[in-house]
Amino acid sequence: MQAGLLFFIAVFWGFFPVFTAIFTFPQERAMLNKERAADMYKLSAYFLARTTSDLPLDLFLPVIFMVIVYFMAGLKASAMRFFLSMLTVFLSIIAAQGLGLAIGATLLDIKKATTLASVTVMTFMLAGGFFVKRVPPFISWLRYLSFNYHTYRLLLKVQYDPVPDILMTSVPLDNGVTEVGALVAMIIGYRVLAYLSLRRVKASNG
Numbered sequence: 001m002q003a004g005l006l007f008f009i010a011v012f013w014g015f016f017p018v019f020t021a022i023f024t025f026p027q028e029r030a031m032l033n034k035e036r037a038a039d040m041y042k043l044s045a046y047f048l049a050r051t052t053s054d055l056p057l058d059l060f061l062p063v064i065f066m067v068i069v070y071f072m073a074g075l076k077a078s079a080m081r082f083f084l085s086m087l088t089v090f091l092s093i094i095a096a097q098g099l100g101l102a103i104g105a106t107l108l109d110i111k112k113a114t115t116l117a118s119v120t121v122m123t124f125m126l127a128g129g130f131f132v133k134r135v136p137p138f139i140s141w142l143r144y145l146s147f148n149y150h151t152y153r154l155l156l157k158v159q160y161d162p163v164p165d166i167l168m169t170s171v172p173l174d175n176g177v178t179e180v181g182a183l184v185a186m187i188i189g190y191r192v193l194a195y196l197s198l199r200r201v202k203a204s205n206g
Helices: 002-021 026-037 043-053 055-072 079-107 110-127 137-145 147-159 177-205
Strands: none
Touching: 002 055, 002 079, 002 110, 002 147, 026 043, 026 110, 043 055, 043 177, 055 079, 079 110, 079 147, 079 177, 110 137, 110 147, 147 177
16 A cells, blocks of 8 residues: 555654764764864854765665655656655655754763664654554654654645545644644754754863
């Protein structure tokens, strides 16, 4: 079923970037502390350069993936729908990367960061109603923090308009603006959190 493929795309391209971004700051902690102590550059300059240097490769891989899988699976053969699907995946990747950066910068320990990321991603998936349809109210609100949830809904919107009720995870889907806004907010918010976490570490080391 095509909806199952869309779900796989939303999960994989949300899961993979988190665990690649986690290693960014913990692996460079010693070098960063040494060069910052020598006042070689501003933290903001390092953060901007480090968080953008991996983007070309991170966005190149899903392009290859989507070019192959999209048409192989018989998804809507429309240039607009294809590029909208690609844009949705890009937003998901950058948002997920932000979460990985935030976790890595906050903990600066690869083992602890990997454990927290695993728990967080699985919680987002479960709270989103992908595997459990009747999610308890006390945890269901977490779906709004899940990039998997918003990505899947956007992919459904791109492929099916209107989206069949049987495919909806929970809340009815409108024009997709809410989902796009949520992903953009995550892209910005997670990176701000990562930057503030690095500043905190610098201050504590100083």
